[in-house]
Amino acid sequence: MGKSQETFNKKEREKKRQKRKKEKLERRAERKEQKKTDILEGKVSGDNFMYVDENGNLTPEPPDPLKKKVIKVEDIVLGATKAGDFDSGEVIRKGTVKFFNDEKGYGFIIDPKTNESFFVHAAGLIDEIKDRDSVTFEIEMGPKGPVAVGVKVKR
Numbered sequence: 001m002g003k004s005q006e007t008f009n010k011k012e013r014e015k016k017r018q019k020r021k022k023e024k025l026e027r028r029a030e031r032k033e034q035k036k037t038d039i040l041e042g043k044v045s046g047d048n049f050m051y052v053d054e055n056g057n058l059t060p061e062p063p064d065p066l067k068k069k070v071i072k073v074e075d076i077v078l079g080a081t082k083a084g085d086f087d088s089g090e091v092i093r094k095g096t097v098k099f100f101n102d103e104k105g106y107g108f109i110i111d112p113k114t115n116e117s118f119f120v121h122a123a124g125l126i127d128e129i130k131d132r133d134s135v136t137f138e139i140e141m142g143p144k145g146p147v148a149v150g151v152k153v154k155r
Helices: 008-041
Strands: 093-101 106-110 117-121 134-142 143-151
Touching: 093 117, 117 134
Parallel strands: 117 143
Antiparallel strands: 093 106, 093 134, 106 117, 134 143
């Protein structure tokens, strides 16, 4: 008859494993009992989770269904809004040159009716302009907003 394949070390490891398993089951039973006593004493409510109210705050009570807002998926905008068509109103506007730098090739024109300031670049000029000139111009959408183009000096 052959010698047993189990060594002393294997037996010890198996005993430790069985002991850990038994301790784990005991801890689980303890937690279960503690939870039952807490519920009976009123320390913990039966449903132990939080709700989000209409303002986005966490609350222990459920939100009022009458305050529920219905949001359509189409109304949700992700990211920045795209620059749409600029409503230029009039096709040709009149204004005054607030500032123009010949060296750098840009400046600003003020529309006296709306008091809006429009960027103007040398590429959008028809006539040469300087500060405080009365001009006529058209508006186009540039990469950063409305831009004055087709700028002519009023004579």
